[in-house]
Structure formats: C-alpha cells, structure tokens
Amino acid sequence: MKDTILAAVVTRQNADKVQGMNSIFIVENETEQQRMALLLSRILKAMSHDLENGVTILVQH
Amino acid sequence: MSQYTEAIVLGLTAGFIARLYMLRTDYRNYPSYPHGYIIHLSLGAIAASLAAIALPALLEEEYTAITFLVLCAQQFRDIRNMERETLMKLEENTLVPRGMDYIEGIAKVFESRNYLVMLVALVTSGTVIYGGFSLGILSGIGMILLARFLMRGSFIRDIASIEPGRLHFEKSLLYVDDIVIMNVGDPAAREKILREGAGLMLHPYDDDGRAVLNNLGQRQALLHDISMLVGNKLEIGEPEWSPAARKNMETGALAIFLMPNEKDMGCIIEAAKRTPVLESAVQKPLASTIGKEAAD
Numbered sequence: 541m542k543d544t545i546l547a548a549v550v551t552r553q554n555a556d557k558v559q560g561m562n563s564i565f566i567v568e569n570e571t572e573q574q575r576m577a578l579l580l581s582r583i584l585k586a587m588s589h590d591l592e593n594g595v596t597i598l599v600q601h
Numbered sequence: 602m603s604q605y606t607e608a609i610v611l612g613l614t615a616g617f618i619a620r621l622y623m624l625r626t627d628y629r630n631y632p633s634y635p636h637g638y639i640i641h642l643s644l645g646a647i648a649a650s651l652a653a654i655a656l657p658a659l660l661e662e663e664y665t666a667i668t669f670l671v672l673c674a675q676q677f678r679d680i681r682n683m684e685r686e687t688l689m690k691l692e693e694n695t696l697v698p699r700g701m702d703y704i705e706g707i708a709k710v711f712e713s714r715n716y717l718v719m720l721v722a723l724v725t726s727g728t729v730i731y732g733g734f735s736l737g738i739l740s741g742i743g744m745i746l747l748a749r750f751l752m753r754g755s756f757i758r759d760i761a762s763i764e765p766g767r768l769h770f771e772k773s774l775l776y777v778d779d780i781v782i783m784n785v786g787d788p789a790a791r792e793k794i795l796r797e798g799a800g801l802m803l804h805p806y807d808d809d810g811r812a813v814l815n816n817l818g819q820r821q822a823l824l825h826d827i828s829m830l831v832g833n834k835l836e837i838g839e840p841e842w843s844p845a846a847r848k849n850m851e852t853g854a855l856a857i858f859l860m861p862n863e864k865d866m867g868c869i870i871e872a873a874k875r876t877p878v879l880e881s882a883v884q885k886p887l888a889s890t891i892g893k894e895a896a897d
Contacts, residue, residue, distance in 0.1 A: 578787055585838035588786030590773035596786050601840055 546584050547598040549576045554594035605657035605726075607734055609650075612726030615741030616649025617642075619721040619748050623714050637687075641711070644680060647673075648715045652722035656730060674719070681712040696835045697828040697844060702818025702881045709880065710752070717748040757803070757823065758874035760810035765866045766800030766856055777856035778802055782845050790841040794860070797834070799869050801827075801857040808896045809887050811853035816882035820846040823857065823876050830872040832862025 547563035551573055558564050565580070567573045577588040577596045586598040624641055651670050658666035685708040692698045699707075721744040729737030757763070766777035770791055775782045777800035785791050805811040813819055824844045828835075835842045844859035861869060886892030 574788060578789070581787070581841075582838055585840070587840040589784040590786040592772050601843075 542601060544600045545597050546586050546600055547580050549573050549580065549588075549596045549598070551594055557593055557595050605654075605660075605730065608657060608726040608729035608737070609653045611729050611734070611737045611741060612653030612722040613646070613649045615725040615745065616652060616718045616722030617646050618741075619745045620645025620649065620714065620718045622745055622749065623717070623752060640683075641714075644677070644715060645718050648677060648718045649722040652719035653726045655723055656727050660730070677712060677715045680715060681708040684708040684711045695825075696837070697825050697833055698821065699825045700818050700821030702816070702879050703822040703825065705881060706822075706877070706879045714752065717751065721745060721748055754880070755878045756874060757876045757878060760813050760878060761803045761805045761855075763870050763873050764802050764804070765870065766802040766858075768795055768798050768800040768858065770795070775858065777847075777858050780847050780849050780854070780856035782847055782856065782858045785841055787841065794841070797864060798858060798860050799864055799866065801869065801873055803855040803857065803873065805853050805855075807887060808853075808892065809883075809885050812884040812886055813878055813882045814853065814855045815848065816879070816884075819879050819882035820855065822879055822882075823873060824859065826876040827857070827859060827861075827869060827872045831865065831869050834860040834862060 545561070547565060548558045548561055549565045549567060550558050551570065552566055552568060555564075555566050565576055567576050573596060577598065580586070580598050581588045584598055584600065586600045589597050589599055591597060620642060624638065624645075651673050655667065655670050658670070685704055688699065688704045688707060692704065721741065724744050725737055725741040728740040732740070766780075769776050770785070773784050773786060773791075775785050775791075775794060785794065803814060805814050824846060828844060833842075833844060835844065842860040844857070846855055846857045848855050857873070859869075887896060
C-alpha cells in the first residue's frame with residue numbers, strides 16, 4: 541500500500557497530539573525522537589516527515 | 602537473377618550499415634547488454650535482405666515472393682514487444698526507473714529503425730538497377746544520412762531553458778527556488794541535502810513546452826537520464842534521497858531535485874538538456890486555434 545503512515549514518534553509532552561494509531565513511539569526528548577525516527581525509517585524503509593508540532597511520522601511512499 | 606546480384610548485395614550492405622550506424626548513435630536509449638547488439642544487427646540484416654530483394658523479385662514478376670516479404674515485415678512488429686518486455690523486466694531492479702512512457706518511446710524507436718533499414722535497402726537496390734553501381738553507392742550513403750536525420754527527435758533544450766535552482770528549507774519543507782518538493786523530517790538529512798543535493802529549474806519557452814514538462818512520463822525520463830549520467834545517491838530504504846520533479850502551477854516551470862554522485866552543475870544541466878522529448882509527451886496546444894487564443 542502506498543502513502544501509508546506506519547508509525548508516529550512523539551515526545552512525552554506532545555503525546556496527546558497523536559491518537560488512534562497502532563504504532564506510537566513516545567520518547568523523552570527531541571534528540572531521542574530524531575534517533576528513533578531514523579532507526580524506524582531504516583527499518584521500515586519509510587521516510588520520516590516532520591509535522592512541525594512535535595510529531596514525526598514514518599510514511600511508506 | 603545474376604543481373605540483380607549487384608543491386609541485392611549493395612542494398613543489403615547499405616541497409617546493414619544503416620542499422621549499425623543507428624545502433625552506434627543511440628548510446629542513451631540503449632541498455633548496454635552486448636547480446637542486444639547481436640539481436641538488433643541480425644534483425645537489421647534480415648530487414649535489409651528482405652528489402653533488397655523486393656524490387657528484383659517484383660521485376661521478375663515473382664509476386665508470391667512479394668507476399669512473403671509483406672508477411673516477414675509483419676514480424677518486425679515483435680521487436681517493439683521484445684524491447685518493451687526486456688526494459689520492463691530491467692525496470693523492476695532500477696532505483697530511478699525510466700518510466701513506462703520512456704520505455705514505450707524506446708521500443709517504438711527500435712521498431713521504426715528496422716523500417717528505415719528496409720527503406721535504405723530498397724532505395725539503394727532500386728538505384729543500382731536503374732542508375733548503375735556508383736549511383737547506387739551514392740544513394741546508399743545519402744539514404745543512411747537521411748535515415749539518421751529522420752530519427753532525430755527533439756530534446757529538452759529545444760523546449761525549455763534550464764538553470765540551477767536554489768535548494769533551501771522552510772522548517773521541514775524542501776524548496777527548489779519557490780517550488781515545494783517534499784517534507785524532510787530528519788535534520789541530519791536536511792543538512793546533507795543542502796550540502797550535496799542539486800536543484801534545477803526548467804522554464805518552458807511556450808505552452809507546447811509547458812505541456813511536455815507537465816507529462817509525468819517526461820519528468821521521470823528527465824530524472825532517469827540525469828541520474829544515469831551524473832549518478833544518484835539514492836539507496837534502498839533511504840527515501841530521503843529520492844529525486845523528484847514538481848511544477849509551479851502558475852508558470853508551468855519545473856523544479857528538479859536530486860542527490861547526484863558528482864555535484865557538477867554544468868554536467869547536470871547538460872544532462873537535462875540532452876534528455877529526449879518523449880513522443881508520448883508531445884502535445885501541441887498552440888497548433889489549435891483554441892490553444893492559441895487561450896495562450897495570449
């Protein structure tokens with residue numbers, strides 16, 4: 541399937557901004573968020589996109 | 602039969618040389634697998650021999666032979682299918698694919714080249730029969746050059762001006778000049794893109810050019826050709842480096858982003874300029890009254 545959101549990575553203070561997804565990864569700070577997004581991106585062969593509200597999503601294009 | 606030997610031999614030779622010449626000049630279209638050369642040269646030789654004996658057979662009132670020639674000519678249609686299938690199979694394992702439109706264009710070119718070979722062989726053998734051996738040689742050379750001229754399509758440089766574009770980010774959005782390309786989430790990837798990426802801006806000269814750049818197949822062909830000539834850093838599982846082409850919907854300008862192996866803007870621009878305009882992408886709105894009136 542194309543253009544599917546596979547996962548979301550969000551910091552603890554923004555955790556309420558993502559809901560209803562199977563794979564929400566809550567992290568402590570932005571550095572950890574970037575690292576987690578990179579790891580997931582390479583593992584899932586997906587691209588990380590910054591929603592500019594503290595939420596990063598992994599999308600399979 | 603012997604009176605036609607010269608005509609047949611010269612016609613066959615001219616046709617074969619024409620095929621060889623056209624094979625040599627298509628380095629961009631041609632996937633370099635050596636066996637492909639053998640296939641196309643043999644088919645070219647068959648086409649040339651068919652056409653070279655066509656006129657002598659007709660003059661000898663061998664009408665059955667002509668019917669068989671027509672039957673054989675039908676077989677050349679399979680060349681298009683053959684090329685299409687081969688290229689589509691290779692496509693699955695290509696990081697920056699050619700795209701369906703480009704493949705269709707290449708397949709069409711390969712088919713039509715065989716018909717040109719037949720034309721060269723036919724005219725040459727005909728000239729030998731009616732004008733003699735030396736005139737035949739001259740017409741053979743003339744026809745080969747004519748075939749080359751006929752096969753010359755247009756290039757991107759004929760329809761648009763190409764300049765380097767400025768890559769920059771607004772927060773997470775990557776821009777080439779004023780055109781949004783994509784959202785890049787990883788800050789490290791953004792830095793790498795700014796450092797190693799290349800941006801191009803293509804401004805179409807008129808509405809016909811705009812229609813060509815609007816075609817998705819043409820855009821994919823551009824990305825493929827540039828990536829093939831200057832390399833591309835794209836890797837499986839790392840979609841951040843995917844090349845992309847997006848248009849400015851107000852002006853029709855096309856922005857291209859890619860991560861070349863060699864960031865030499867001169868070469869990248871030259872590669873874009875020499876990308877062929879695909880036959881399937883050509884539209885001529887300006888040739889119609891409606892298009893002309895709408896354009897001003």
